[in-house]
Amino acid sequence: MNHDYDIIIIGGGAVGAALACALSNNNSSSSLKIAVIEAVSAKADIQPSYDDRGLSISLSSKNILDNLGLWQNISLHANPIKNIHVSDQHHFGFVRLDAASMGVSALGYVVLARELGKAFMQCIEASDNIDLLCPASVTDVEISDSTASVKVNIDGTEKTITSSLLVAADGTESRTRGMLGIETSVKDYKQVAIVSNVIPERPHNDTAYERFTESGPLALLPYTQQRCILVFTVAAADAEKYLQLEEQGFLDVLLQRFGRRLGNFSKLGQRKSYPLKMLQVEEQVKHRAVILGNAAHAVHPNGAQGFNLGLRDAAALAEKLIEAQEKNLDIGELTLLSSYLESRKDDQQRVLRFTDRLAESFYNRQVVKIIARDLVMLATDLVPPLKHRFARCAMGFWGHQPSLVCKSFLLPGQESA
């Protein structure tokens, strides 16, 4: 059956674009023909995936981006995380990790989503096998036994394009999911993340701080030029109060919650807020369709896991699709897509459980639960096997890993080392 494309990816945000790059013929032996349909240009200020939020990129994600040939550019705007410091305001629990004692040069990196977007778009634009349709919006999708068809509106003109496989990577509010009749379960945390950046008086020394405070978890991530990216999670009902505080008032709250470890804070950047929920789809794969990234599972940002998880999914899916194409198999066939999902289930469930428990436990003010939580933190800090387990989680090395974490995809004619 002749189609316009092998794969149509709806959504060129961080995860959809990462999948396209992993399938690009610049990076792999793929000769799959791909269309990426994206509603908003990566250069636009309103691009929802590529804004100024700082993303903590795990070591396994860094490896994937490196193997895709993207890391060199991204690293110019990345700050290493050499230490992690987790603490609980007014309580005794803490956990410390450092890269050197784990035998790595960094536990992860902090990158602005905007910089990530630039690297992905450069890769897509340089790939002969990818067409980027942007700005374009999808008005309908239809799946038949042999074909996934997408009606797309480009500059006011509607046309239908066809493929063997459709990937919906259009974010938490995915409309494609609804068009495919896929149900979701949603848990509203009734929390909001306020993201900004500040300059602390003392150097951050490449340390990522996560502090559980009376108003919610607060993360300070080390960034370039001695700035720190701030992610302050508060109850949704209080969010407006914190967003409306004048600069000094907000910095005073920050100092009160975080303490004086980094001295005073100054130069507060723009504040932006994100409502937080956990979302899971009932089906991630269907005949000729895959749901990917936040469209499939959105998690609380407390563990800095959402993009990292989506990237590992994208890497594993790319691996399966390239392998299937090399064997002349049908890439939209349900058995093949189910085997991709099977390989990813453990990792996904672990991340969903971990971030959900974290989100619940740090809003719990019952004394017994606080003591239990602080004992777990202390044990993690003091007992080496627990500490190593925590470090593996933080670095994204848990469970089965996609090959792109460990080795480069080979170009035609190349042999593995």
Ligand SMILES: Cc1cc2nc3c(=O)[nH]c(=O)nc-3n(C[C@H](O)[C@H](O)[C@H](O)COP(=O)(O)OP(=O)(O)OC[C@H]3O[C@@H](n4cnc5c(N)ncnc54)[C@H](O)[C@@H]3O)c2cc1C
């Ligand atoms: C405050 C905050 C901090 C975070 N920090 C971290 C972190 O430190 N580490 C980490 O790993 N993760 C973090 N995350 C999570 C991470 O941002 C998301 O997991 C990631 O952005 C998901 O990418 P995505 O491509 O699946 O979805 P999105 O980023 O939502 O992208 C979806 C794309 O689809 C496009 N689109 C939507 N509808 C259509 C349509 N109909 N047609 C065409 N295109 C469409 C959108 O324009 C967008 O470009 C954080 C999230 C938040 C909110």
